[in-house]
Amino acid sequence: MLYPLYVWKDKNSAYGASFPDLPGVFTAADELNALPAKAQEAAATMYEGETHIPEATSIEKWKDAADYADGYWMLVNIDRSRINTKPVRLNISLPENLLREIDAFAKAHQLTRSGFLAQAALKAMAR
Template sequence: MLYPLYVWKDKDSAYGARFPDLPGVFTAADELNDLPAMAQEAAETMYEGEAHIPEASSIEKWRDMADYAGGFWMLVNIDRSKINTKPVRLNISLPENLLRDIDAFAKSHQLTRSGFLAQAALKAMAQ
């Protein structure tokens, strides 16, 4: 998901950056090209174990605010699937033979049923 990232650079310092949509997520990098990776890492750290990650807004929502004067904006793709959020219990129904096959496959790959289903869902959505 593309999030607006506000970037600034003071003389003799690294680039600083923050996400208005992700309160508390700040990052820095010596090279501008390194900011997207550093931003992903900062978002993962800040929201690890949280149940909700705020949605992205547009740059237009923020650009005229005084807090964001003197810098510039970037759109940064934050891969929300890499953020380990709080697990949620759910109840689903599957054919018995499919569930048996899932459990056997998961066990043979040292996974839990939930871990396997989560990986399968992420893989399917990435295609």
């Protein structure tokens, strides 16, 4: 499904992007052509385990909004079938000190432990 992605770039920074239709989904990339893959990853992480993913709207709905005045728009295909909305419980063993570090990192980045581990796994598999 094609979602409007709002893109901006500040001087000496990466490209930032957000989806007005997917509140809370933000991403960034050093190269513009990397944004679609990063956007898919961000949407999958944000909506992991959710039962409802909002539908896409047209850019026309957002293009004149003041919050989106300083950037530009891209349409990005978000493959909703790659977003697993059904959580699966699993039992894993990790060293206690690693688990403490994971929890501290996740908390500092406003993630759940599961969200962080899923994001780390996706990143590792993308290499």
